[in-house]
Amino acid sequence: MRSRWEAAVTPFPEHAVLGTAYVYRALDSRRAERGTDGMNRLLASVPSLAASLDGTWRRTSDGYRILCSGPLGSAPFVWEAVAVGPTAREDAFDAWTWHVHRTGAPARFTRYLEEAARLRHQASVHRAHQQSFRAMCLRLSATSQRLAERCGEVLANGTGPNDLLAAEVTIAALYVGDQGLNQSLRDLRDMRYSVRITVDTMTGVLPVAPGNDVGGDQELSHDLTALLDDDIGHGESVKQEAEEISRTAAVLVQQRMHLLQQRTTIIQGAVLGSLLMALAAVQTLSYRLPLPGALHAPLITWLSVLALLLPVQLLRWRRADGGTRRPTWFDQLSVLSMGAATGWLSASVGAIIWTGAPALSAVSSGCAMVLGLASLLADRVRASRSA
Incomplete structure (x- = not known):
């Protein structure tokens, strides 16, 4: 047959x-x-x-x-x-x-067999993904413990929060995405809800009553529901632990960033303030620097470029989070301008020392171009090593 x-x-x-x-x-x-x-x-x-x-x-x-x-x-x-x-x-x-019912609904026994197959399919899907879910929970727990250790090291040594930020990024990566913890917990909850609906449908055909053994279906549904509850509880526990540690790390990172920002502001304020104080003293006391006239223009240009670009470079190489950022076109332009101004001033000083006369325009332009390009190249090498 x-x-x-x-x-x-x-x-x-x-x-x-x-x-x-x-x-x-x-x-x-x-x-x-x-x-x-x-x-x-x-x-x-x-x-x-x-x-x-x-x-x-x-x-x-x-x-x-x-x-x-x-x-x-x-x-x-x-x-x-x-x-x-x-x-x-x-x-x-x-x-x-x-x-088949006139509404298109399957027969009750056909529906029971369909739900029984779906229940076993859900059990097989859970078995196939349970190991990867547990491994992800272990990675999240290990990352959380590493973040807690880094918090203690930052508090003890006063170092920057770079490691804290890196660990937080790792935790965030384990949260989001199709394979992340949030999506996995959502899938487990959906599966548990689907299992409950499946069992209710099967019970409507084969009611659970004394003397009416429902066989492996009831046992499978109970085991699967228990496993789903265990995985959901374990995942939520690991997630709660990671969130608590992350909140502690976030407070510590905010404090460290505020401290580094204060230090950066003090450094650039001290440098610029010293330059302004010197210029104000020269003007107030009517002091004339014993410099040849040929050095006035390159020196004024160099000081102006330094005052303009020092805050930009300080924020670039000493950010509030203790790290560095990728250079922008303005950063590269500032490095090129500082190098060119330094080259012009160096050519003028060298000409005065060696010849006692102002430097030729071709020599000043050549030194400014060479030193500007060299500064730009050195900046790119340094940025690549810091990346």
Whole structure:
């Protein structure tokens, strides 16, 4: 019978089905309810592999009797079932077993088999992903502990918060994404909700009652629900621990950033303030620097460029978080301008020392260009090493 059915029906792709159930229907003409021995004799009369089924007959909410084998292997599952109904209710029994309702809804027993396959599919999916979920929780827990250790080191040594920020980035990466902890917990909660709906649907066909053993379905649903609750609880515990440590690290990072910002402000204020104080003193005391006139223009240019670009470079190389950032076009322009101004001043000073005369325009321009390009190249090398 089974071989003829398989030969007549076009097989579905394995990825498109949850499983295949072979249902053997039998009609019982006796009015009196059969005992277990009578049902087993009826089962033995079925000319198929179903005759080798061993288990407990179960009574449905509609008064029918069924006996199902446990599906083996992984999806798509294959199992067999025997359904027995009274001859007097053959039409209702057919509608309960395999007829499609006029609304398009499947028969109740068909729906039960579909939910049983879905329950086993959910269990197999959980088994396949449980190890990776536990590994992700271990990584998150280890990162949280490393972050807590870095917090202690920062407090003890007064170092910058670079390591804290790196650990927080790692924790954030474990939170987000399709494989992140947040999505995994959401999937586990959705699976637990789906399992509850599946079990409720199956219980509507095979109610849980004394003397009505629901077999491996109830045991599987209880085990799967317990495993899901355990994974959700473990994941939420690890997440709560990481969030508490992250909040502590965030406070420490904010304090350290504020301290570094204060230091940066003091440094640039001291340098610029000293320059302004010197210039104000020179002007107030009418002091004339004993410098040749040829050095006035390059010296004024160099001081002006220094006063303009020093804050920019300080913020670049000494950020509030203790790190550095990638150079922008303005950073490169400032380095080039500082190098060119230094080259012009150096050429002028050298000409005064060696020749006693102002430097030629070609020499000043050449020195400014060479030193400006050299400064830009050195800045790029330094930035690449710091990256």
